[in-house]
Amino acid sequence: MDRIGRRQWLRSAAVAPWMLWTWESQAGEDPVLLAPNPFPGEKPLEPRDFTPQGLLRVQRVLLAPYQGSHLRLPLELKARYSLWELVRYHLTPWNQVHHYVELPDQIGKLPRWIPGSDSSTWNGALLAALGYKLAVTRDRSTQQLIERLLEGMKLFLTVTRSPGLLARNVSDHPAPEQPGQRVYEAEDGQRYWYREDAAKGTYNQAAAGLGTLLMVAADQLSLPARRSAQWCLQQLALHLVRHDYHITDSSGKRTPYGNLTPLVGSQGVPFNAQVAYMIVALGHHFRLPNLKPLRLWPNNSTDSATSTTPTMSPPGGA
Numbered sequence: 001m002d003r004i005g006r007r008q009w010l011r012s013a014a015v016a017p018w019m020l021w022t023w024e025s026q027a028g029e030d031p032v033l034l035a036p037n038p039f040p041g042e043k044p045l046e047p048r049d050f051t052p053q054g055l056l057r058v059q060r061v062l063l064a065p066y067q068g069s070h071l072r073l074p075l076e077l078k079a080r081y082s083l084w085e086l087v088r089y090h091l092t093p094w095n096q097v098h099h100y101v102e103l104p105d106q107i108g109k110l111p112r113w114i115p116g117s118d119s120s121t122w123n124g125a126l127l128a129a130l131g132y133k134l135a136v137t138r139d140r141s142t143q144q145l146i147e148r149l150l151e152g153m154k155l156f157l158t159v160t161r162s163p164g165l166l167a168r169n170v171s172d173h174p175a176p177e178q179p180g181q182r183v184y185e186a187e188d189g190q191r192y193w194y195r196e197d198a199a200k201g202t203y204n205q206a207a208a209g210l211g212t213l214l215m216v217a218a219d220q221l222s223l224p225a226r227r228s229a230q231w232c233l234q235q236l237a238l239h240l241v242r243h244d245y246h247i248t249d250s251s252g253k254r255t256p257y258g259n260l261t262p263l264v265g266s267q268g269v270p271f272n273a274q275v276a277y278m279i280v281a282l283g284h285h286f287r288l289p290n291l292k293p294l295r296l297w298p299n300n301s302t303d304s305a306t307s308t309t310p311t312m313s314p315p316g317g318a
Contacts, residue, residue, distance in 0.1 A: 052103045091148070094152060119169035153206070162250035163238060165198070166236065167194040167198070200272070207275075
């Protein structure tokens with residue numbers, strides 16, 4: 001935990017976001033999550049200190065009572081610290097988590113978020129984990145975090161401008177290491193760079209995360225957030241049905257790793273069938289009131305997968 005260089009990549013053991021300092025003034029039921037300096041120490045961590053030195057200082061204070069070893073850290077405290085660290089450093093202003101960040105060398109500067117090939121995949125997994133947490137704890141800070149991540153999930157679907165096509169990642173800067181990046185300009189003028197070519201695992205984790213959240217904690221979400229989760233699921237399911245179970249880029253080209261055809265001839269493909277039917281079942285079960293029932297096989301007809309209103313318009317905007 002103490003081997004983080006001044007500008008070294010910081011990769012977390014699990015994906016979770018960085019927390020904007022504006023949250024510090026908000027009342028919450030998890031003070032360790034919301035406080036700017038979660039653990040007592042000789043020098044508190046300043047709210048706008050995102051430097052490696054500040055993070056290392058907090059880690060050393062945390063580990064001091066445990067002989068400086070994270071292996072001796074109690075599991076509950078380790079979990080609370082991990083969430084705090086990841087919440088504070090990894091959430092982007094556009095409400096998505098990045099598991100790579102570059103920490104600044106000066107107080108007052110923000111981290112630089114580095115897009116990965118599976119950003120939307122891990123955002124889906126995180127929604128599932130936080131859904132379980134919210135179902136058990138019912139704390140407001142977790143609800144707020146989930147509702148921000150749902151805004152980010154809508155953005156993954158909106159930037160591609162193709163119904164139900166989920167971007168692998170979204171960034172506020174060009175990333176040469178991400179092939180085939182495209183540019184999307186939001187209504188407020190903000191520009192985003194994103195990558196398409198989603199894989200079957202991308203849809204699997206995104207749909208499973210959204211579905212898990214709705215199954216275990218829908219009653220803890222605000223109505224707009226619940227509608228956002230339903231809209232995202234609806235988009236994923238409609239995309240598969242409309243494109244014969246092949247994830248298809250905005251250019252109309254099928255993605256290299258997006259074949260989710262449940263059957264080849266009369267032979268079932270177990271993973272494909274599991275994922276494809278799960279996504280369509282979740283999209284059907286949690287569909288918005290204006291969506292007609294989904295059929296597994298549309299037979300090249302759009303009637304079974306057509307909403308009575310434009311499906312590209314997410315609830316509450318993107």
